[in-house]
Amino acid sequence: MIPLRIKVETNADRPYVVRLRSLEAEAWDSAPTLHPSEAALKHAGPDAADYAGEGGRLRVLGIDPSKVDGDVLLVNPSRGTADRLIRSSSQHNTFLVTERCDQVCLMCSQPPKKHHFDLFPYFETAALLAPEHATIGISGGEPTLFKTELFRFLQRVLEARPDISFHVLTNGQHFDEEDLNALSHIDLGRVVWGIPLYSSDAGVHDEIVGKEGAHAQLLRNLALMCRLGAQIELRTVLMRPNADGLPGLARVIGSTLPFIRTWAVMQMENIGFGRMNWKSLFFDSSEGFELVGRSIDFVRSRGIDAWLYNFPLCTVPPEYRHLAPATISDWKRAYRVECEGCSLKEACGGFFEWHPRDHGYSRLGAVQ
Amino acid sequence: MNIWPLRFRELSNGSTLFADDAGGFFRSGQGFLSRYATDDLTAADVAFLREGNHGFDCEFDLSWTSFAYRWARRQSKPQNLSYAILVPTLRCNLTCGYCQVSRAPENSRGFDWSEETLAGVLAFLSGLDGPDVKIEFQGGEPLLRIDLLEAVRDYCRGRFSNTQFVVCTNLQALDARAWAFLDAEDTFISTSFDGDRTTHERQRTHSADATDAFFQNLEAAVSRYPAGKISALPTVDVAKPPDFHALLDNFERYGIRSVYLRPINYQGFARKLDQGDNVLVRWNRLHSEFIELLIARNYQTGQFMEEYYFVQCLKRVLRLDADNHVDIRNPNFFAADYVVIDHDGKFYPTDEARMLSRIGRVDLSIGDVAAGIDRAKVALLNSGASNHFDPDCIHCVYQPFCGTDVIDDISRYGRIDVARRDTWFCGRQLSIFDKVFEILYRQDKPTRASVAAWLGVNSWSADMAPVHS
Numbered sequence: 039m040i041p042l043r044i045k046v047e048t049n050a051d052r053p054y055v056v057r058l059r060s061l062e063a064e065a066w067d068s069a070p071t072l073h074p075s076e077a078a079l080k081h082a083g084p085d086a087a088d089y090a091g092e093g094g095r096l097r098v099l100g101i102d103p104s105k106v107d108g109d110v111l112l113v114n115p116s117r118g119t120a121d122r123l124i125r126s127s128s129q130h131n132t133f134l135v136t137e138r139c140d141q142v143c144l145m146c147s148q149p150p151k152k153h154h155f156d157l158f159p160y161f162e163t164a165a166l167l168a169p170e171h172a173t174i175g176i177s178g179g180e181p182t183l184f185k186t187e188l189f190r191f192l193q194r195v196l197e198a199r200p201d202i203s204f205h206v207l208t209n210g211q212h213f214d215e216e217d218l219n220a221l222s223h224i225d226l227g228r229v230v231w232g233i234p235l236y237s238s239d240a241g242v243h244d245e246i247v248g249k250e251g252a253h254a255q256l257l258r259n260l261a262l263m264c265r266l267g268a269q270i271e272l273r274t275v276l277m278r279p280n281a282d283g284l285p286g287l288a289r290v291i292g293s294t295l296p297f298i299r300t301w302a303v304m305q306m307e308n309i310g311f312g313r314m315n316w317k318s319l320f321f322d323s324s325e326g327f328e329l330v331g332r333s334i335d336f337v338r339s340r341g342i343d344a345w346l347y348n349f350p351l352c353t354v355p356p357e358y359r360h361l362a363p364a365t366i367s368d369w370k371r372a373y374r375v376e377c378e379g380c381s382l383k384e385a386c387g388g389f390f391e392w393h394p395r396d397h398g399y400s401r402l403g404a405v406q
Numbered sequence: 407m408n409i410w411p412l413r414f415r416e417l418s419n420g421s422t423l424f425a426d427d428a429g430g431f432f433r434s435g436q437g438f439l440s441r442y443a444t445d446d447l448t449a450a451d452v453a454f455l456r457e458g459n460h461g462f463d464c465e466f467d468l469s470w471t472s473f474a475y476r477w478a479r480r481q482s483k484p485q486n487l488s489y490a491i492l493v494p495t496l497r498c499n500l501t502c503g504y505c506q507v508s509r510a511p512e513n514s515r516g517f518d519w520s521e522e523t524l525a526g527v528l529a530f531l532s533g534l535d536g537p538d539v540k541i542e543f544q545g546g547e548p549l550l551r552i553d554l555l556e557a558v559r560d561y562c563r564g565r566f567s568n569t570q571f572v573v574c575t576n577l578q579a580l581d582a583r584a585w586a587f588l589d590a591e592d593t594f595i596s597t598s599f600d601g602d603r604t605t606h607e608r609q610r611t612h613s614a615d616a617t618d619a620f621f622q623n624l625e626a627a628v629s630r631y632p633a634g635k636i637s638a639l640p641t642v643d644v645a646k647p648p649d650f651h652a653l654l655d656n657f658e659r660y661g662i663r664s665v666y667l668r669p670i671n672y673q674g675f676a677r678k679l680d681q682g683d684n685v686l687v688r689w690n691r692l693h694s695e696f697i698e699l700l701i702a703r704n705y706q707t708g709q710f711m712e713e714y715y716f717v718q719c720l721k722r723v724l725r726l727d728a729d730n731h732v733d734i735r736n737p738n739f740f741a742a743d744y745v746v747i748d749h750d751g752k753f754y755p756t757d758e759a760r761m762l763s764r765i766g767r768v769d770l771s772i773g774d775v776a777a778g779i780d781r782a783k784v785a786l787l788n789s790g791a792s793n794h795f796d797p798d799c800i801h802c803v804y805q806p807f808c809g810t811d812v813i814d815d816i817s818r819y820g821r822i823d824v825a826r827r828d829t830w831f832c833g834r835q836l837s838i839f840d841k842v843f844e845i846l847y848r849q850d851k852p853t854r855a856s857v858a859a860w861l862g863v864n865s866w867s868a869d870m871a872p873v874h875s
Contacts, residue, residue, distance in 0.1 A: 261467060265471060289457065289458075289872075293457065294472045296479070296726060331865065338863050341728065358864060
């Protein structure tokens, strides 16, 4: 697995954001001027690499400098660690802005916590240092619990960096009319809002997210998002409680939610509450794909994009595999022994690192 | 719940099709129609209408907003002008009986762009916003003036970052210079092929030698270029249609899976043709038979072919922005995203308008390259470019999916205010949309397989078109 937190030593006394630069091919004399938030590699040894910049000296331990070149770190001196906020070689960079949430979803991969530290100032610095044309994920918890800070962050970064865009995961519960002004200052053409809707049946949706009235509130806010011209990626994690209702949800998307940009039908992740409730929730789509395929076909027949996220390609009928991109983030992706020799491995997103070995798909295996 | 107004039409199987202004549709029966008309809906009726988003509770709720969105997305927005149909010469080396533009003989004079006209065309193109431009070379036979084609293409490649050129050629005479021109990756070929050799020779080439030349060039082009480079369409005389089986075999053989079955257009030389009585009814029947043949053939071969316009109409019914074809565009604004420039430098809003003007019936030119586009005249034409307020269309269940064709109305009736139901355009559209809904609701496997293929999805099942029982 790709490490997201690395060990460091630094002479700084408070947290700071820094971008690492190797500048290996360049002589020091002709090296480009460093950004105030950058540190340049000065010496690389077998166990550590030393960097220096305006922020002071930084020693990075246990990872090859070539693997962190261009990375943007949040350095925590007191802990002796740094979080790789942006890995320059990855398409899967996400800022976890809070662990608080007002929903308790049955399959939540990251169960909510009460504490919260405001890291937006660090995220803003980091985003401004992102590689060109990066898409940065915003996740939680529920990011819009801190929507004032979030909207201001989005506005400022998007204004300063016309090349980058954001993908914000939100439960869609906290938008309201009073946000229209703040949202009107954000370039919404460069923000995709990933919003979960589990069922057209309010009872089923509310049961899954553990919040009464969530479905009704979400529909109100989806109307608001439509009026704003926001780009919405509607996300439906496929589970036993909502699988049978998938065709009905597809019909409602066609009739009532045609303004979404994408519908993502997603397979479950076996971690957090998802692990705890796995037996009662996991829907084996390798056996019961027919209703998934029918739902996807219905929505696509209406000219609305629909995709399969987190589906191993071998569990998907061949004619639907082109709709199943490799969506599992690189740092939590793994392949099983059954994947050895599979001709689709290059294009396949594989499995979550923590996918159970003895549970899940009944039809699985290398495709020749 | 407030229910949006529903229009309705009885289908051939006795059921009734309903649709709202935003194109939400379903099939039901006389019972529902009666309850709807008398405001006596059951709870089941209301639940069905709610799921289909045919009503709303209050302004700005999700249903209301979504309905507004769907309605708005179905409207055609004026686009940037980025597409020009150019006629560098009206001269042609064929004498097709149905020629729509009354082309000029190959050796005649005064039917090509002058130096001044070429300069005016380039000056006009220089004023387009870009960065994309698409140029279609029409005629006459445009390759007779390949020098003009080269001049336009060279200019556009220097002026725009993304260019596409389509040469509408009869493929009769291709010398090395013509092949070199067509070889370019940004240049495509559109030709006429009337389905089978006998029909093609009768309608177009008139001699065995000329027919041989066409087929030799077509086969050379097919073997020389990748799939998608060449498109072809047959013009069909309703009195003497080609053998449709042979037509499909031939098009498939040449790698062309989309066939635009085009009736002889009511302009140019074609006005003099006697196609017999009830041409519209016979055409509609012919077209319907062609769709049935396609469905059966597709299922049998597993190789899916389509009738281009029918599939455009099918997508228009199900999708919000499927209005690539001008006949299903509403409003159908003129000189908005494309314009025609004739051999004498005059602008026309459509190729049909050019043809109509050519025969002297009415002057539908909208300026020229020297003076620019006559926006006042365009505005006049645009006054009839929407079906929203037409006294017949407002009652029609197909209005959300349909368009207008002012030029065809002028061509046939000399006016644009003929009762819509009495027009060729309306008769053809009604028939096609009747057919679209017939096949959307059909349960047989061959039909479902073709519908899925035409929509680009893996399956089409019976429950994908809504029914309220």
